[in-house]
Amino acid sequence: MTEPIIKFDKVVKKYGTHVVLDELDFDVKPGEKVTIIGPSGSGKSTVLRILMTLEEISSGVIHVDGEPLWHEERNGTLKPASEAHLKKMRAKLGMVFQQFNLFPHMSVMRNITEAPINVLKLPKAEARDRAEQLLKMVGLTEHAHKFPSQLSGGQQQRVGIARALAMRPKIMLFDEPTSALDPELVGEVLNVIGSLAAEHDLTMLLVTHEMRFAREVSDRICFFDRGKVKEQGTPEQIFSNPKEARTREFLKAVLEG
């Protein structure tokens, strides 16, 4: 058995008295493509946001790539992580946002190269070469000089994917990447994510409502309900033969809606 690259251990996330993640145990293997589905408020986006260190956890331990994410080991005990540790851990992860969150004052090219140049300290020429390759991959070579406001939503999200990949993360987090898009633009973004899913080494964690797509690209589907993994299995198991009544209910609502 390979060690999991992501491991949630009894992770609790609360906002005041509202429990979002309820002693969540959840593992992802290296290179695995996992899709999280579930009703809104089930904590699926929170899992991604916690991994990207955008939200803190209330209790529990998360390991990413063999190291605790929100903690540091000092004198054999786990202490809250320092900013330096979080910075090191963040480098392993990349995130694609529902609302794209591109930098509106930068060209497409600069959106992609800004972090590699200023965070990874890559030489400019190297960062640009890499950005050009990524733009080719997402089919936006012609748009490098444009500003985000000149692009369609689908194009913006593809830039968002290229921007995250430019940092060479081991793990890519997709937080409802097509939910903000007009229906006719969903396909182009899913195509790009689908082609990434073919990459062997990349670990992918995807939150989406695109069930057909999830079925095609995922190794495993996790159904979240009330801050826990209610049911998980291969796409075949979950979509064709869900065991839990709650899963069946959800899938029925989503697939018929």
Next chain:
Amino acid sequence: MEWSEYLKPLSQGAWITIQLTVYSTIVGAICSFAFGIGKLSTNWAIKGFSIAYIEIFRGTSLLVQLFWLYFALPIAGDAIGIDLRLPPVAAGVLALGLNIGAYGAEVVRGAIQSVRYSQYEAAKALNFSPRQALWRIALPQAIPEMMPAFGNLAVQNLKDTALASLISLGDLAFVAERIRNFTQDSTTVYTMILFMYFGMALVIAGLMHLLERAVGRWRRVGH
């Protein structure tokens, strides 16, 4: 005396007014950014100092600040044995700049806070440090937001320079007052400086407009 004879002394005064305006606007801009960003600092000392500066200079009259720097500060300095006498120009530039900077700091703070939180999240996900996120992501988006308010403040500052005539600075208002005392020709003199201030205000408005276009170029594409 003919009105055209007033032109030469008035333009000399106008030149002082222009210099006062330019220098104090520069001082004001520096204060605006330093203390506007300072007010958002997580360091309580920097934050506290910034808030104190803003409240003191917004909460007291410019005239009093001017008199204090020019008349009271040297006496206070005397008492502790330091020479704090300021030349009128320095006192004028400092008082005007510090005053306008206090208003500008609130503009800077507000504009930075208007940058969407999701921009900071994107910056964090790309591992930018908080400092990099401020300088590379937030400020470039906030600066175009600041420009209309900055334009107002710059024009306000121009008009405030007239107060500097009260510490015997030979600016436009000072010269006008002298000519009026000499000739009793109030209507002509005041009408002339009215137009001169107005002309200078138009130039400032035009310059600020150009600046606004320059820093906000990205906001106009694709719409």
